[in-house]
Amino acid sequence: MNNRTWDAIIIGGGIHGASLAYHLSILGLKPLILEKQFIASGATGRSSGLVRMHYDLELESRLAWISYGYFKHWRDKVGGESGFTRTGFMQFVEPEKTSSLRANIKMQQKLGIPTLSIDGEDVGRLAPNFYREDIQYAAYEPESGYADPSSCTQSFIDRARENGSGLVQNCEVVDLVIEGDHIQGVKTSQGEFSAPVLVNAAGPWAGKIGRMAGLNLPVNTWQHDTMVIRRPATLSADHPTVIDFPNSMYFRPETGGLTLVGLEDDNPIGAAPDGDTERSKPGFVERAIDRICMRIPGMDQGSLHSSHGGYDGITPDQRAILGQAGPEGFYLDCGFSGTGFKIAPAVGACMAELIVNGKAVTADIAPFAFNRFESGTLLKGKDAYENLWR
Numbered sequence: 001m002n003n004r005t006w007d008a009i010i011i012g013g014g015i016h017g018a019s020l021a022y023h024l025s026i027l028g029l030k031p032l033i034l035e036k037q038f039i040a041s042g043a044t045g046r047s048s049g050l051v052r053m054h055y056d057l058e059l060e061s062r063l064a065w066i067s068y069g070y071f072k073h074w075r076d077k078v079g080g081e082s083g084f085t086r087t088g089f090m091q092f093v094e095p096e097k098t099s100s101l102r103a104n105i106k107m108q109q110k111l112g113i114p115t116l117s118i119d120g121e122d123v124g125r126l127a128p129n130f131y132r133e134d135i136q137y138a139a140y141e142p143e144s145g146y147a148d149p150s151s152c153t154q155s156f157i158d159r160a161r162e163n164g165s166g167l168v169q170n171c172e173v174v175d176l177v178i179e180g181d182h183i184q185g186v187k188t189s190q191g192e193f194s195a196p197v198l199v200n201a202a203g204p205w206a207g208k209i210g211r212m213a214g215l216n217l218p219v220n221t222w223q224h225d226t227m228v229i230r231r232p233a234t235l236s237a238d239h240p241t242v243i244d245f246p247n248s249m250y251f252r253p254e255t256g257g258l259t260l261v262g263l264e265d266d267n268p269i270g271a272a273p274d275g276d277t278e279r280s281k282p283g284f285v286e287r288a289i290d291r292i293c294m295r296i297p298g299m300d301q302g303s304l305h306s307s308h309g310g311y312d313g314i315t316p317d318q319r320a321i322l323g324q325a326g327p328e329g330f331y332l333d334c335g336f337s338g339t340g341f342k343i344a345p346a347v348g349a350c351m352a353e354l355i356v357n358g359k360a361v362t363a364d365i366a367p368f369a370f371n372r373f374e375s376g377t378l379l380k381g382k383d384a385y386e387n388l389w390r
């Protein structure tokens with residue numbers, strides 16, 4: 001195989017392109033990743049890295065749970081480092097969402113996920129510094145935590161390359177080569193590459209790649225800031241990772257006595273994905289500090305460490321688009337809507353099975369097909385919460 005002709009080309013060297021390359025290489029293919037900057041330079045490198053299984057859509061809980069097996073046993077299963085850190089995870093909801101919370105915990109327990117319903121007193125025992133007067137019940141996942149998205153991407157790519165896959169960085173795909181209705185390859189800033197299979201794993205840029213294939217993908221750009229605060233000495237002990245619906249916030253500990261905070265509201269939709277990610281938007285840090293101080297009152301004695309921005313691709317139902325669409329040989333692996341890191345190992349396995357064998361067996365990913373937007377069958381959990389991002 002020369003370095004211009006491959007079994008498959010993957011556009012995007014984020015966690016999804018990397019996971020797919022790894023899984024395709026295990027199934028015997030030699031894929032090439034083309035990355036316009038450097039690996040994990042998009043959403044993946046900005047990700048907060050939360051690893052939890054609490055979703056209201058069973059299929060996402062299933063994908064997260066299968067992926068958890070990779071994070072937990074990364075060195076043996078993939079090799080290299082994942083940075084997985086077990087902190088325990090709590091999902092807080094407003095009182096009116098308690099019945100959905102309990103139903104979702106039951107659904108996840110049926111999948112084998114270690115999760116249970118706890119009450120406010122339990123929250124106090126597990127996280128003594130949290131304000132908990134507004135918490136009647138919470139979901140608790142003792143095994144969950146967070147991982148390092150850049151390390152995971154690197155180790156997937158290292159293994160894929162050992163198996164004969166290729167990676168070209170600083171290489172932007174500028175057009176597709178399509179003959180008849182068949183994918184032939186791509187034109188890039190470094191010349192042409194050919195393959196009969198082409199995968200759009202371009203994160204927030206996926207809409208642009210879709211247009212090159214004649215598809216109008218409903219993938220918009222979602223902009224999301226995060227802040228890292230240094231906890232005061234009185235709060236130096238680590239705390240669990242939390243999604244806190246009452247405060248429209250999530251947070252997790254970071255090494256060195258730090259806490260990372262993100263907000264669920266005021267994440268602008270529709271900006272160009274190439275904007276500045278070095279700084280957060282004006283006013284974000286103040287709002288994030290107010291929220292974290294509501295949940296952990298002593299945090300007002302902490303100090304700001306850093307803040308930055310990021311972009312991901314988001315779809316109308318805030319769920320991924322997976323599967324074949326458009327010209328023969330063209331596949332979608334995009335639209336991860338701000339929650340795609342933790343499911344990447346399982347999604348890569350499923351997409352590789354679909355491409356090589358025509359069907360995913362690790363999990364059924366058919367409900368994520370692009371045609372759900374045409375048929376109006378958007379994905380919704382049986383006991384749905386409102387959209388995560390507002």
Ligand SMILES: Cc1cc2nc3c(=O)[nH]c(=O)nc-3n(C[C@H](O)[C@H](O)[C@H](O)COP(=O)(O)OP(=O)(O)OC[C@H]3O[C@@H](n4cnc5c(N)ncnc54)[C@H](O)[C@@H]3O)c2cc1C
Pocket residue numbers: 011012013014015016017034035036037038039040041042043044045046047048049050051149171172173174201202203204205224225226309310311312333334335336337338339340341342343
């Ligand atoms: C701030 C932030 C926090 C997040 N926190 C979490 C979290 O806690 N847990 C979680 O599960 N998820 C989280 N997410 C979501 C998760 O990070 C993303 O869903 C996931 O990283 C998407 O990976 P990807 O590979 O699809 O996209 P990306 O990582 O964006 O990769 C796409 C790549 O494609 C490349 N590319 C684009 N166009 C071209 C082209 N024309 N030619 C060549 N290359 C191209 C880009 O340079 C980019 O590197 C967060 C996202 C953000 C932004």
